[in-house]
Structure formats: structure tokens, C-alpha cells
Amino acid sequence: MVIEPVTALERPLAASESAFALFGTPIHFGQRLHGRLDFDALTAAVEDQLVLHPVLSARIVAVAQGHVLRLDPSVPGPRLGAGDDIHHVGAPFALETPLLRVAVAEEGEEHHRLALSVHHAVSDGVSALTLLHTLWRSYTARVTGRPLLLPPPTTGLPGSVEDQFRARFSTEELDAFLADRAAGMRGLAPACIPALAVPDSAGPGAGVHQRRVRLSAEGFARLTGLAKAARISLHALACGIALRAVHSQTPHPDETAAMTCLSSLDLRRRLRPPMPPHEMALAATASHAVVEVGPGCHPVDIARKVLAQLREAVLNNTVQKAIAATAELMDDVAHAPISVLVSNLMTKTPPLCLPPGLTSDPIQGFALPPGPLPSVFLSGSQDGTAGLDITLVMASDWFTTGQTDELADAIERELHRALPE
Structure with missing residues (x-):
């Protein structure tokens, strides 16, 4: 089944998309140049992206039935911004505003910082990061005079991925999935x-605390070596490290408890x-994944349990059924306590195509958490030469600056504790 593009200039958002529309959730990338x-x-390179992806010029509009994605060619699309303060680029998207923000700030002679955000309702980490890479390919071609080699442009508005997955399962299959999931979650109170x-008066998602933990290229090589020797993925190992760090910051760090990742x-x-x-x-x-975590647990042992559950979820179609049944799961997910979220962009970040004389620090990326769950994002170059960047994001509506500092310190401790000599 092919997801056919919708030729009309308006379509309703799917349930999975509407969840992010409610919070205005951005996927945000930043880099120093x-x-x-x-x-x-x-500026021209940004305009190239709007030609490639007309959806970036669309708006999300509230209607009586929920939210719709609306593309009106008469409304100006997003443009490159400039100024000293570009922190607004990572703020939640308001309704009826462009779904892309790009801005650059001068930090000194030949030193700049670029910020790019894409609305999560119409993108994910893969497409948002690819957009950033395509932006730089376009820029480099323009300043060097080389041919502009970009992906084929899309037309109209893209269809919903959720609809394709929902078409794969019968009502009976989804009902059985929902019943099994409810039974598994019943009585679960993760640490x-x-x-x-105190929530900010500006509303949910008004701000975040952000911290970065850096691992050198040599340290990253040791970390990937540990994962390989243990026959686990880097993502699973990161989950084990994050769960141990979060466990140390819970009210009962000396006790073994169930945790969710x-x-x-x-x-x-x-x-x-x-x-x-x-x-x-x-x-x-x-x-x-639901795992037991205690003060003596090694991140590798936790990672094995997480990886086993992720593999099972893929093999038994739990992953596909979860997005197909998003509408039925909305209330359940919104009220289910989560210990930590981990997102790995390492394999999605090949080296940037930059012109001679322009270099970039490692890209930092994250999405605003929609509730009281610490979120951990991994980024770095595909060849490992730039090491590993771990970005911790905690919503200021729920967590204090001190809690963010302490969890970042705990992540760094568990990271180095896990590394082999």
C-alpha cells in the first residue's frame, strides 16, 4: 500500500499528529558554525527546502472536529531569521503559524549559531535531520557554484502514516492488542x-532545561566496543545508562523498582x-519497556532486558499496532508515568556537506517533552570522529534547574562507570 499524497490543500490530522499539535512540539537542531x-x-537555501516540501509552508488550524493541516499559497511561507536571540526557534509552535523556523545569530567575527525547528506533527527525527543536511547541501552548492543535487520535490500535503498502519489490522486485532496492553499496564507504578x-503560567511546554554530556571520540569508541562485546545496540546501552541515572534520582535510590523506558x-x-x-x-x-532497576544493576544487564522487549515489540507487530491504535491510546499514554525517554540519532547523522572554509561543531538535537519525563537524545557524526553528544531535556513546567543538573551529573557518572578501561 502506497501513501498517496493528498492533492487538496487541506486534510485532517491523524490522532498521532494531533497529539503533537496540542503541545506545538518542535523537533529542534542547533549548531555552531x-x-x-x-x-x-x-536564505535561498531555506527557500529551496520550501520548494521540496510544500508542507513546511502549511499551517495547523483548529476546527470543530479537531485540527486540520492547511496549505494556502496566498499566505507567506517561513523565512530565514537573524538576530542576537534565536532561543525562540526552539519554543512550541502556536496554531496557524509556519511549521518550520530557521534563524542564525552572529556570535563573533566569522562565528555563528544556527537554529532549526520543524513541527513534530509533520516530521520525525529522521526527516527533520535530513532537512538540516539538505539545507547545507543546497547552501554549499550555491556558494561553490556546483550543481544543486536535491531529492525530488513533493506535491500537495503528505498523507498520514498512521492511516497506512491502521489499514493493516482488523478491528478485532486492535481490540485484542488494546486489551493485552491494558492488562500489562494495570497496577504499574514505575519509579x-x-x-x-511549579508549572509556568505561560502554559505547558513554555520552557525546558537543557544539558549536554560530551563523550570524546576515544570514549565513544570504547562505548561502542562495549555494546558490540555485549551483543547489544548502542541505543539499548544508552537506555541502560539513562535508567540507572534516573533511578539514582528517585525518592528511593537504594531499592529495586520497576521502571519504564x-x-x-x-x-x-x-x-x-x-x-x-x-x-x-x-x-x-x-x-x-518495563524493567527492574536497582542500585547494583549494571547498564549492560538493563540494556539486554530493554533490547529483548524492543525486539519482541517489533516481531509481534506491537510497534505497528501502537501507532495504528493511537486514537484509542491517547488518554492512556497521557496519564501513564514514564521514567525516561531515549532517542538515538547517531545513525541518522552523516557528516554535513559544508563548503571550504566553513566548519560546524557537533549538531545538538532534541524534541520538547510533552510531560514530566526526562528525555535523552544521542547525536554525533556517523563515523564517530566527533564523539558522542548526549542532550538531556527536562520540561521546566515539571522539573527544577537543580534536578536537571543532578540528572546530567548522574548520566555522566553512569556513562563513565560503564566504560571499560
């Missing part, structure tokens, strides 16, 4: 970091036909 930056070429902050999973390869990474769509979901 060193060297001469051609603002006109970068979590307590929410101590959400893992972001890319669904593009499971579509028919597979969806290429450049297509703007929400083609990802989150799968949860």
Missing part, C-alpha cells in the same frame, strides 16, 4: 523523578514501500 557565512545563500517545579523507533523501513528519509512525515513511534 565557524567561518564565513553567506546570508543570502542561506520516576518527582516533579518539583520509552524508545523512539523509526517506522520508515516498515512502510510499503519503504519511505525515504527526506520525506517530511511523522513516521516514528515510541515503544516502552
Whole structure:
């Protein structure tokens, strides 16, 4: 089954997309640039992306039945912004505003910071990061005079990935899945970091605390070596490290307790036909694992349990059924306590195509958490030469600055504790 593009200029959002529309959730990337930056070429490169992806010029509009995605050619599309303060780029998206923000700030002579955000309702980590890479391919071609080699442009508005997965299962299959899931979640009270902050009067998602833990290229090689020796994935190992760190910050760090870990999973390869990474769509979901974690648990042992549950979820179609039944799961997911979320963008970040004389620090990426769950994002270059960046994000509506600092310190401790000598 092929996801046919909707030729009309408006379509209703699917339940999975509407969940992000309610919070205005952005997927955000930031990077520091060193060297001469051609603002006109970068402006043109942003416009190239709007030609490739008309959906980025669309708006999300509230209607009586929920939300619709509306593309009106008469309304101006997003444009490159500039100024000293670009923190607004990572803020939640308001309704009826463009679904893309790009801005650049000068931090000194030939030193700039670029920020890019895409609305999560129409993108995922793969497509948003590919967009950033395509932006730089376009920029480099323009400043060097080389041929502009970009993916084929899309037309109209993309269809919903959720609809394709829902068509794969019968009502009876989804009802059985929902019943099994409810039974498995019944009575579960995972250990979590307590929410101590007073919600901001500006509303949910008004701000986040962000911390970064860096691992050198040499340290990253040791970490991947540990994962390989243990026959686990880097993502699963990161889950084990994050769960141990969160456990140390719970009210009872000396006790063994059940914990839940959400893992972001890319669904593009499971579509028919597979969806290429450049297509703007929400083609990802989150799968949860429940594991027992205690003060003496090693991250590798925790990782094995997480990986086993993730593999089972893929093999028995739990992942696909979860996104197909998003509408029925909305209330359940919104009120289910989660210990931590982990998203791995390492395999999605090949080296940037930059022109001679322009270099970039490692890309930082994250999505705003929709509730009281610490979120951990991994990024770095595909060849490992830049090491590993671990970005911790905690919503200021729920957690304090001190809690964020303490969890970042705990992640760093558990990371180095797990590394072999």
C-alpha cells in the first residue's frame, strides 16, 4: 500500500499528529558554525527546502472536529531569521503559524549559531535531520557554484502514516492488542523523578532545561566496543545508562523498582514501500519497556532486558499496532508515568556537506517533552570522529534547574562507570 499524497490543500490530522499539535512540539537542531557565512545563500537555501516540501509552508488550524493541516499559497511561507536571540526557534509552535523556523545569530567575527525547528506533527527525527543536511547541501552548492543535487520535490500535503498502519489490522486485532496492553499496564507504578517545579503560567511546554554530556571520540569508541562485546545496540546501552541515572534520582535510590523506558523507533523501513528519509512525515513511534532497576544493576544487564522487549515489540507487530491504535491510546499514554525517554540519532547523522572554509561543531538535537519525563537524545557524526553528544531535556513546567543538573551529573557518572578501561 502506497501513501498517496493528498492533492487538496487541506486534510485532517491523524490522532498521532494531533497529539503533537496540542503541545506545538518542535523537533529542534542547533549548531555552531565557524567561518564565513553567506546570508543570502542561506536564505535561498531555506527557500529551496520550501520548494521540496510544500508542507513546511502549511499551517495547523483548529476546527470543530479537531485540527486540520492547511496549505494556502496566498499566505507567506517561513523565512530565514537573524538576530542576537534565536532561543525562540526552539519554543512550541502556536496554531496557524509556519511549521518550520530557521534563524542564525552572529556570535563573533566569522562565528555563528544556527537554529532549526520543524513541527513534530509533520516530521520525525529522521526527516527533520535530513532537512538540516539538505539545507547545507543546497547552501554549499550555491556558494561553490556546483550543481544543486536535491531529492525530488513533493506535491500537495503528505498523507498520514498512521492511516497506512491502521489499514493493516482488523478491528478485532486492535481490540485484542488494546486489551493485552491494558492488562500489562494495570497496577504499574514505575519509579520516576518527582516533579518539583511549579508549572509556568505561560502554559505547558513554555520552557525546558537543557544539558549536554560530551563523550570524546576515544570514549565513544570504547562505548561502542562495549555494546558490540555485549551483543547489544548502542541505543539499548544508552537506555541502560539513562535508567540507572534516573533511578539514582528517585525518592528511593537504594531499592529495586520497576521502571519504564520509552524508545523512539523509526517506522520508515516498515512502510510499503519503504519511505525515504527526506520525506517530511511523522513516521516514528515510541515503544516502552518495563524493567527492574536497582542500585547494583549494571547498564549492560538493563540494556539486554530493554533490547529483548524492543525486539519482541517489533516481531509481534506491537510497534505497528501502537501507532495504528493511537486514537484509542491517547488518554492512556497521557496519564501513564514514564521514567525516561531515549532517542538515538547517531545513525541518522552523516557528516554535513559544508563548503571550504566553513566548519560546524557537533549538531545538538532534541524534541520538547510533552510531560514530566526526562528525555535523552544521542547525536554525533556517523563515523564517530566527533564523539558522542548526549542532550538531556527536562520540561521546566515539571522539573527544577537543580534536578536537571543532578540528572546530567548522574548520566555522566553512569556513562563513565560503564566504560571499560
